[in-house]
Amino acid sequence: MQRFNDLADFSSEEIRGLIDLARRLERQPEPRALEGKVLSLLFLSPSLRTLTSFQAAMIRLGGGAFVVSPEMSIHGLESRSGIVMDGAAAEHIREAVPVIASYGDAIGIRAFAKRENLQADLDDREFNEIASLVGDKPLINMESAINHPCQSLADWKTLDDFEIPANGGRFVLSWAYHPKPLPLAVPAATVHMAAMRGMDVVVLRPEGFELPPAIMGKARAAAEASGGRVIETTDRREAMEGAHVIYAKSWSSTRYYTDRAGDKALREQLVDWCVDEPWFENARPDCRFMHCLPVRRGVVVADRILDGPRSIVIREAHNRMLVQMAVLYRMLKG
């Protein structure tokens, strides 16, 4: 495997193969499988799970990893093209990225959306530009403007772990309130993952938070191939009818994507979009709650849901390490 950038680059069978490998490595550890191998990790955006789970995954397979991020005592990084570097930044990513890549056997990169231009983010322009600098090094997308494949692979495994049906299972991806406008990467990756898994997918969101046609079209194409279905609604009761799982996530208003004041004014009216027990009234009694984390308690979801039997978020986060071990194994062991 040379790139792990998008679940859409793989067949469903290949995804299931990676999940089977993750299970095997959990059951039968291979602590020397990647002996001598080094993973470079470039974090241009913050993280807890991705940062630690990749390091833990490499250690468990006998290899090592190093992290570079702007918060460390590195030179200030410039990413704009064609700029005269007479300001604070001392180094351009055009040199920094190939150097970092050259020290490892594979590289993981995280670069969140800048949210300055919706089309640029939908096209993943910044990530693709950085990715073009790694040469022939195997590359892992650790969350870009529009994708989070490691999260989606872990989420697929989590759904399997809890025996949530693939074909016929109802998966509700719900927008939730958050004081800040967050990127589209997780909702885009999640709706596609659930559709590719063959689920009956409902995107539940308020007016003004529609997922762009490019995201919905990709998910619908995956559903067509898998026998699943994707619909979008503003009606919570309709969405939750018979739901097996609700996956909460906040994202930016796509109506006011680059208009911070417009987004703020709209989202401030939506503080009641906090997942709580009444949401589950007409869902299946065992309906589960998922979230990629980090999550704001009492804002995105009530404590009693997060701390109660519906929540599978800790297993979901643990699965990040297991599936990334499988990706690294395929990438670095061959």
Ligand code: CP
């Ligand atoms: N879910 C996720 O990617 O978590 P971090 O942002 O903490 O890495």
